[in-house]
Amino acid sequence: MTLTSQPMILSGRGVTAVLGPTNTGKTHYAIERMVAHGTGVIGLPLRLLAREVYTRVVEKVGVQNVALVTGEEKISPPTARFSVCTVEAMPRETKAAFVAIDEVQLAGDLERGHIFTDRILHLRGRDETLLLGADTMRPILQQLLPGITVVERPRLSHLFYAGQKKITRLPQRSVIVAFSADEVYAIAELIRRQRGGAAVVLGALSPRTRNSQVALYQAGDVEYLVATDAIGMGLNLDVDHVAFAQDRKFDGYQFRNLNPAELGQVAGRAGRHVRDGTFGVTGQVQPFDDELAQRIEAHEFDNVRVLQWRTKELDFSSIQSLRASLERPPSAEGLTRALPAVDQQALEHLTRYPEIIDLATNPQRVEKLWETCALPDYRRITPAQHADLISTLFSDLVRYGTVNEQFLAEQVQRADRTDGEIDTLSARIAQIRTWTYVSNRPGWLADPTHWQEKTREIEDRLSDALHERLTKRFVDRRTSVLMKRLRENAMLEAEISVNGDVFVEGHHVGQLSGFRFTPISGADGSDAKAIQTASQKALALEFEARAARLHAAGNSDLAISADGLIRWIGDPVARLAGSEHVMRPRVILLADEQLTGNAREHVAARVERFVNHHISTVLKPLDDLSRAEDLQGLAKGLAFQLVENLGVLFRRDVTEEVKSLDQDARASMRRYGVRFGAYHIFVPALLKPAPAELITLLWALKNDGLEKPGYGDLIPVLAAGRTSVVTDPGFERTFYKLAGFRFLGKRAVRIDILERLADIIRPLLQWKPGQANRPEGAYDGRRFTTTTAMLSILGATLEDMEEILKGLGYRADAVTAEDAATHLAAQDASAAPAAETSGEEAGEKADHDDADSTSEEAASVALAAEEKPAVEPATSEETAADPAEAAEPVEPKPVLLWRLGGRNDNHRQARGPGDRRGGDRQQQGNRRHGGGEGAEGNRGEGRDGKRHERGRDGGKPHQARGDRNEQRGDRQDRGDRKDRNDRNNNRNGSQPLRFEAKPPRKEKPIDPDSPFAKLAALKEQMKK
The missing domain is CATH 3.40.50.300 (P-loop containing nucleotide triphosphate hydrolases)
Structure with a gap:
């Protein structure tokens, strides 16, 4: 032995x-x-x-x-x-x-x-x-x-209990103590957000990293240190206050409360030389009782009663003998046998490994095994994993005399990476410290010097990287440097870059946008006030210089955005707000208090001048109408309504006013760009994207509409020049009207396009069977079919077209394609005798064309037709159908014949955008479509009278001036009853829908004082 x-x-x-x-x-x-x-x-x-x-x-x-x-x-x-x-x-x-x-x-x-x-x-x-x-x-x-x-040796300074304080209210030069890495990181993150940053000290950090973090605190770059009880052992720190964020710790065996001596060891870090210190707890810990606080202040703790002891008289004759010797109790009073440490725990695991038992066959090898078990567990892994590593090292030492350098190189290379976050770097440092220990064991390596230098270099590099990550995560360098300068009572230098970044002592502290300064979050309390004071010195001069530049700026440097902000070279300087007059919004400056006196007045005056100029330029037709002095009577009232409604009136809402206008009044309003359409009274120039966008903004400002559904998403689409768009039921319908669109079910169509649609439909409803040159889509003089031209200008499909026509008050009759072709062929066959008359009527119509039908409009219609094809071409997959399916009979689709809806239909018609007066008023305007008013809006006043005559003589199925009594009389005609019977039969599947022409309606007498009566009298004289 x-x-x-x-x-x-x-x-x-x-x-x-x-x-x-x-x-x-x-x-x-x-x-x-x-x-x-x-x-x-x-x-x-x-x-x-x-x-x-x-x-x-x-x-x-x-x-x-x-x-x-x-x-x-x-x-x-x-x-x-x-x-x-x-x-x-x-x-x-x-x-x-x-x-x-x-x-x-x-x-x-x-x-x-x-x-x-x-x-x-x-x-x-x-x-x-x-x-x-x-x-x-x-x-x-x-x-x-x-x-x-x-x-x-007495303490050089006194220690006092300061009670409980929140972490954010702790004084500077404080250490906050916690006992888990997660808690330390959470506290450090809180301090960084609230007070600029904190250094971090953990027992798991490498000495180099801990030194760097302590140096950060000692140099004054940060005012707070968050640490575990590792600071209680000899770290000499300049600490004024120690705050316990936890009073329980895991000692390797269990969670327990710290005893008074341990608390006193950590609290004693407060105070330096003869300067007194304080200690206390944070808001997460119950305050210390009076007895405990007094004992810490007086350093009165229980004496150490026993010392931990383990024998040095070890028996290496065998593994079992070694284990037995480690269990030997102490012989002196005051000593107690220590619990198994890491080395003894590793030995216990290794005795279960057959390969270790086979190798440890003599005292020298058993002693080598015990020496290998002394490897510290830097990685904090399980005892079994730690024993596996020791087993590998021991096997190499016994078999080859040294540790396998290939294995060592692989392990070292795995740790030689500086990427990753804090936890990753900490794990690599623990791993490389293991191999640093191995390289320093005598006789373990063939070339120990090389590996000592290699592992030392890697550990230093990893430690520096970890220090950098800790500093980056838990320290706001900008605030920490500024705080250090403030403690030194130094004058802070501030400057502003060309793009508005504000720097104090070279550190970015905020952003100047227009005349508003936004500080970067980080400093709080007195720190924030100091930074703000330093930055304001530079801002005062910059505000004056910017005010002078804005006062002299041209209109091209200013703009009004869709959110109502007035921007100067991209920066917001004011915002618009609603006022009593929709075209005169209020201007509210967006400026800090530092913009004062003449500088503020100059900025306000320049911005208001721009806003007025912008509105009067972009909305010049409305501005001219509001100032028109040559408009009198009804024309002036109609112009006022047009301005109040921002350039668009539904014709049904001003029917009586329009009827009462004479030719001179209408001509005077046309000189201001007003157009009298079949459905609307509007100003075409305001339908362009820029005016439409500004109009919707002005309305939204006055009616709190900036947050209403559709403003942010719908207006850019409507203002982009589209002729029709798919509607969204959730959006505010008013925005469609303001942007110049008519809400018609599933689609909204630009109102000038609807008037062009009226121009296409009108001749189809005026054409007589037997008349030459039957237009495409004409059927029998009172009904028509959808044409390619209609689809093209609307950019719509056939399904969309049905919704649009129904929204305009038209109703559909269905006939089979075979019957429709037979009927049209019969009409074409009888067209020759009437060719001369049709030509005469066409020439007469051309004599009364209105100035609205210009070549420019014709070009716009053509352009709209190119935007979207009317019919989608069939794909190759659709044409390559299964022959069996092709052989099956396909039910022919009916042909829809469109006609103006009757009175009963009017009550079922969908309401248009902004129509709050019920369906009847809308249908009044729709019933007038194609008659005198629709024609006069598009083709001139003289032409209106002509069409009235043709309405009487030709037996047209629609009248421009028919009153409601005539409509009620028409519904009692047999023809109407027959129509209804036919419609019912069609629903029952008996036969297709067919309609016969109604007898001519009774014409309302023409006012002898109207221009139409004078025109009719003139024609009678010419005939005589």
């Missing part, structure tokens, strides 16, 4: 225990004592703290005289006289004159305590030994080390 020699507990003579709370200068005292000797070793609890002390010692004696020894790092100059180590890396025996062990109270820690206990009991300096720690260690040290000298 091979046993390691068990060193005896050494006497306490020559040992000095320097005990006291935090901020007593114990570590500084130990460094001064060490460099006073020729040689020395100091052990520290953390690699991070070892790095800090190494730097301080190097500053005193030079880099060639100091070595740094940790589990993952070795710096060993040949002439080194002093060694700075982690406690685990301290030598078991030394000839150095001085030995110091820091934070000896950790000897009571369940996980690492046995290591501190071993060094306390068995490691001594030749001339001086110092034990540094909390005063709670006095009784147990005096018990275990008789003759020890105890020196108390």
